[in-house]
Amino acid sequence: MKKTIRKAIVLGMVALSGNAVAQNADSLSAQFADKKAPVTYMHPLLNLAATSLSQEQGAIGGDKKSVMSLQAGLAFQGGISSHFSVVSELYYLVKGGQLGTYNPLTTENGTLRLHSVEAPVLARVYFGKFHVNAGPSVAYNLGGKVKADDKSSKVSFDDSDGLKRFEAGVQVGGGYTFRIKQKQYALDIRYVHGLTNIVHADNLYNRNLNISVYYIQPWKKNPLAK
Known part of the structure; x- marks a missing residue:
């Protein structure tokens, strides 16, 4: 009788252990599957960017x-x-920066602001x-203004002394x-280096530093998954 009880206890413990191992295996499989699952989502962009202007060596003015x-804007x-x-991504951004004396746009210190629509693919x-x-x-x-000596004037895109679109x-x-509390967020820090000259008569390039914090809501179905 005692041997029968011992066998029953041992068999019960083995069964419980097997069930626990199976559950752990299922949990690990699910975690592995989640890690393997590609994530697709869309989120709004709304943040501040630090923008500046840069000129090639030897160019006049600017800092x-x-x-x-x-x-x-929006990011996907x-x-x-x-x-x-x-x-x-597709977003609206106010670019520009401080201009030094004898820069390509004015003959004194000022600030250039450009209203732009930008689309990166990363x-x-x-x-x-x-x-x-x-x-x-x-x-x-889209347009822009130069502020110098407390006066603002629109920049031109049509003549040889103006800017490029x-x-x-x-x-x-x-x-x-x-x-944070079971919700997923992301921090993204990015440097934007302008490669093309934005003025006709001289050399002037945009530089941006963007810092974004956004909430991630993955799509249930991923049309791009392999």
Whole structure:
């Protein structure tokens, strides 16, 4: 009788252990599946950007003092694989910066503000919770003003002494994904380096530093997943 009870206890413990192992295996499989699942989502962009102007060596005027600007738009991440995504964005940005004496636009110190629409396309690679991204961007300048000596004047895009509408650049940066109360957020820091000259008569280039914090809500279905 005692042997029968002992066998029953042993068999019960073995059964419970097997059930626990099976549950752990299922949990690990689910976690592994989540890690392998590519993430696709869209989120709004609304933050501040530090913008400045840069000139090639030997060009007259200008300096690299930054001004704070508004950035607003939409961003889309398409998950391709467990570690790789493609990011495309479309946003409005006020670019510009401080101008020095004898700059291409005025003959005195001033501030240039350009109202632009910009669209980067980036490759994003994940290393756990961290990511890096880089890619090209194109922008169209809708309009702008130069403020000098407490007076503002519109910039011209039509003559040889004015500015150019289109410009191209490259964006590089990285970020970190974190959780607050079971909700997922991301921090992304990015440097934007203008590659094309924005004035006809001289050399002047846009430079931006963007810092974004946004909420991630993954799509239930990923149309780009392999």
